[in-house]
Amino acid sequence: MQSCIATANRLVVKVGSSLVTNDGRGLDHAALGRWAAEMAALTRMGKQVVLVSSGAIAEGVARLGWPRRPSALHELQAAAAVGQMGLVEAYERCFKAHGLKTAQILLTHEDLADRTRYLNARSTLLTLLGLGVIPIINENDTVSTDEIKVGDNDTLGALVTNLIDADALIILTDQRGLYSADPRKHPDARFIDEYEAGQPELEAMAGGAGSSVGTGGMYTKIIAAKRAARSGASTVIASGREDQVLGRLAKGEAIGTQLTARTTRLAARKQWLADHLQVRGTLQLDAGAVRAVAQQGTSLLPIGVASIEGDFLRGEMVRCVGPDGSEMARGLCNYDAADARRIVRLPTSQIEAVLGFVDEPELIHRDNMVVL
Numbered sequence: 001m002q003s004c005i006a007t008a009n010r011l012v013v014k015v016g017s018s019l020v021t022n023d024g025r026g027l028d029h030a031a032l033g034r035w036a037a038e039m040a041a042l043t044r045m046g047k048q049v050v051l052v053s054s055g056a057i058a059e060g061v062a063r064l065g066w067p068r069r070p071s072a073l074h075e076l077q078a079a080a081a082v083g084q085m086g087l088v089e090a091y092e093r094c095f096k097a098h099g100l101k102t103a104q105i106l107l108t109h110e111d112l113a114d115r116t117r118y119l120n121a122r123s124t125l126l127t128l129l130g131l132g133v134i135p136i137i138n139e140n141d142t143v144s145t146d147e148i149k150v151g152d153n154d155t156l157g158a159l160v161t162n163l164i165d166a167d168a169l170i171i172l173t174d175q176r177g178l179y180s181a182d183p184r185k186h187p188d189a190r191f192i193d194e195y196e197a198g199q200p201e202l203e204a205m206a207g208g209a210g211s212s213v214g215t216g217g218m219y220t221k222i223i224a225a226k227r228a229a230r231s232g233a234s235t236v237i238a239s240g241r242e243d244q245v246l247g248r249l250a251k252g253e254a255i256g257t258q259l260t261a262r263t264t265r266l267a268a269r270k271q272w273l274a275d276h277l278q279v280r281g282t283l284q285l286d287a288g289a290v291r292a293v294a295q296q297g298t299s300l301l302p303i304g305v306a307s308i309e310g311d312f313l314r315g316e317m318v319r320c321v322g323p324d325g326s327e328m329a330r331g332l333c334n335y336d337a338a339d340a341r342r343i344v345r346l347p348t349s350q351i352e353a354v355l356g357f358v359d360e361p362e363l364i365h366r367d368n369m370v371v372l
């Protein structure tokens with residue numbers, strides 16, 4: 001089997017607390033340096049890399065000289081604030097050694113649940129990647145209370161994977177990958193090389209929370225892989241202590257456990273389009289446009305739209321109906337309702353003359369449309 005990382009262009013790499021902090025003893029600077037060197041090599045191969053790093057609380061606990069991880073929320077939040085400083089300072093230094101700039105992004109659940117904030121987070125991350133910067137993400141633990149937090153960084157890694165349409169998620173941890181049972185308790189457990197993400201039997205293999213340093217254990221990694229697979233991204237769970245783990249995966253070597261997404265990214269996106277978004281308006285297509293979209297699989301151009309109902313913003317979901325009023329497709333409109341009204345029935349070449357700008361030549365791009 002060739003690792004899915006070989007063909008992935010955009011990657012999210014998640015590293016867990018026990019790895020980052022030497023099992024809670026304090027930041028493992030040598031390990032951070034090794035991962036930074038490997039991620040730098042990936043960027044030289046043309047891949048875009050986002051790092052999701054845990055370890056703020058564990059590092060804060062070590063810096064404050066506390067004997068163990070506290071349980072009171074305000075103490076955890078205080079520890080996170082102290083530890084996050086050390087984390088980003090160390091990463092900045094490690095990436096700088098390879099000529100790479102870093103950016104700190106602290107996210108909360110609300111940033112990913114609220115549509116406007118979601119789009120802002122997405123566009124900031126994509127801008128940073130376009131600039132060749134390595135975004136380093138963690139949950140904003142100091143302001144996240146139980147009710148509103150993502151809770152663990154495996155889940156955060158999957159949410160970020162979906163947020164930026166990454167091709168794959170790599171979860172580095174303190175085990176070689178997934179075993180048929182927790183290897184700490186079952187030394188005879190069988191190693192899993194590859195499995196289809198989202199299969200229920202995986203959840204049975206992963207016990208509860210793992211080490212005393214991290215939060216998730218293997219269970220949250222399995223659920224993260226299931227989540228990432230919904231947007232068509234496969235997940236690799238591997239040991240962060242394995243020599244050259246990222247570089248070897250990028251060369252196609254099968255290391256760790258690969259949890260493969262069954263659907264392609266495009267098919268997953270279309271499923272999401274079909275299921276999840278609120279419809280804000282209606283485009284009435286002429287018979288020629290219905291034929292082109294439904295039978296020839298083309299994008300929807302303004303010339304094929306007779307009229308528009310509703311009030312929607314650029315990027316919002318609209319319904320496409322035929323001359324008989326029946327819904328035949330849905331998609332994300334490239335223009336807001338007011339601009340779209342001004343360009344319907346016109347050839348693409350006239351968009352600029354009418355609006356003074358061209359966002360996209362089509363009203364709805366094929367990739368952002370699902371035909372019903």
Ligand SMILES: Nc1ncnc2c1ncn2[C@@H]1O[C@H](COP(=O)(O)OP(=O)(O)O)[C@@H](O)[C@H]1O
Nearest residue numbers: 016017173179181182207210211214216217218
């Ligand atoms: N089926 C399994 N295969 C491998 N590890 C497992 C399994 N079930 C539970 N675990 C435990 O999960 C731990 C990793 O989770 P965790 O400590 O939260 O790591 P991280 O900090 O990297 O997120 C392993 O050390 C292991 O003890």
Ligand SMILES: N[C@@H](CCC(=O)OP(=O)(O)O)C(=O)O
Nearest residue numbers: 017055056057153214215216
């Ligand atoms: N945001 C927390 C990480 C929580 C977490 O999920 O840790 P882990 O299970 O080690 O990935 C921190 O930085 O301490």
